[in-house]
Amino acid sequence: MSDTAVDGDGTTSADTELRPTRVGVVGAGYIGTVVGGEFAEHEDARVVAVVDIDEDALTEAAEELEVDADGRYTDYETMLDAEADGLDAVLIGTPHTLHYEQILAAMEHDLHVLCDKPLTTDLDDARDLVARDAEREEVLMVGYQRHLFQAFVEARDLWAEEGREPKWITAEVCQDWVDRFEGAWRQNADLSGGGYLYDTGSHLLDCVLWSTGLTPEAVSASMDFVDDERRVDGRANVTVRFTNGGTASFSLSGETPCMREHVRMWDEQGAVTMDSKDWEPSEYVEIDETSGEHRPYLDRRNQQSKVDAFLESVRTGTEPVATALDGLRVTAVTEAAYESARGDGSFVAVDPDDVALDRS
Incomplete structure (x- = not known):
């Protein structure tokens, strides 16, 4: 039986x-x-x-x-x-x-x-x-999906090493977003919640927050809006201050003819760089103060898709690669950026309870 x-x-x-x-x-x-x-x-x-x-x-x-x-x-x-x-x-x-x-x-x-x-x-x-x-x-x-890209996994592993913590970060992304989505829901703030920062920019904020593990404390932003109500941004410049004293400068434009993404993360020992075009997984370079640049081999043959990763979590009961907390951290920074840009550009504090990785 x-x-x-x-x-x-x-x-x-x-x-x-x-x-x-x-x-x-x-x-x-x-x-x-x-x-x-x-x-x-x-x-x-x-x-x-x-x-x-x-x-x-x-x-x-x-x-x-x-x-x-x-x-x-x-x-x-x-x-x-x-x-x-x-x-x-x-x-x-x-x-x-x-x-x-x-x-x-x-x-x-x-x-x-x-x-x-x-x-x-x-x-x-x-x-x-x-x-x-x-x-x-x-x-x-x-x-x-950048949580599954080997370049950002490598960066996350590096910054998890003892004694390594980025202090100066620059990140930019651009594409033909304003013209392409004119009249679409992505430029209707009642449906999108904002503009380019809440759309493609959400990925850029996330990949920096996730791969560094840093805790934001304040956000300042300036934006060029495509609507009279100043709800939908076509371009944005965002500065994030972190509790470790580091800063990240984000530059986003939805008014370029093609897609490019560039991320640079530096500490006192060197840096990592991630570069992507046309939505392909990013290339990865490590910069060392003594040995210069090198490109570790990235084995992408077994890279999971979002669907693969999701189904694995469902099947095994393990935490997904991108959690609700990851989503909250991005929303907290994004909302602070819009508040700053619609005001006078001053820094807006981020509630530490929203962005802390330790939830114990």
């Missing part, structure tokens, strides 16, 4: 471990179709439902993800209720300001969540999600 437990729906615990993770895709835009497509093609996952308010986009995405007609919805809550026994996780790829309520609803249904960045565009909402996440067994992962 088998010792395998039988669940209420007739499946056994062994069945649950072996079956693919059943995913509902929320939002039929870029994230929903691209990352959703990775779920659909993954041997350990299956997309069983898609939801979007745009019926044409819904139909196109559902066909691409091979979701049957009975798994297509135009209302998120309806999908969650109807698929209550058929979902294990959701992918949230909707406009930024919708994330909080959609994550909450998924949590109420005890679902794992992979949410595109940013976690939220409201500081209190981000705090709430961190608190709720700490009480749950299910996974909440934020879509900060």
Whole structure:
């Protein structure tokens, strides 16, 4: 006689471990179709439902993800209720300001969540999600893929060494964002929460905060806004002061013809540099005060995708590579930057409880 437990729906615990993770895709835009497509093609996952308010986009995405007609919805809550026994996780790829309520609803249904960045565009909402996440067994992962890029993993390992701590950081990113997304939701502050800083800039802030492990204490910013209400920035310059006395200068432009990203992190012994173009994983260089520049070999053959990493966390019960706390730290710095830029550019203090890595 088998010792395998039988669940209420007739499946056994062994069945649950072996079956693919059943995913509902929320939002039929870029994230929903691209990352959703990775779920659909993954041997350990299956997309069983898609939801979007745009019926044409819904139909196109559902066909691409091979979701049957009975798994297509135009209302998120309806999908969650109807698929209550058929979902294990959701992918949230909707406009930024919708994330909080959609994550909450998924949590109420005890679902794992992979949410595109940013976690939220409201500081209190981000705090709430961190608190709720700490009480749950299910996974909440934020879509900060640079945590999986070997260049930033190498940098994080270096700065974790005893006696190494960056004091001077410069980071920049640029792309054709203003013209490309004119009239789109990304430039509608009610949906995006801001502008270029809250969109692509969120990745830049995150990769510096995550790879250095530094604690921000104050933020100053200036921005060029593309709207009369000064809610949507097309360019931004942000300075972050850290508790170790170091600073980071972020320069972001959404008005260039192509995408480039450059990050430099220095301490008294040398530096690391990360350079990327056209969204490719970054190249990595270490600079030593005595031996000069060298490029460690980066083995990218087994680099995980966001979907790989998320499914591994779901399967093993381990912490995801990009956590709710990572999301809170980015939101705290971003909100301080907007407050500074919409004021006189003075430094705005960051609550240490929001950005401290030690939550004990």
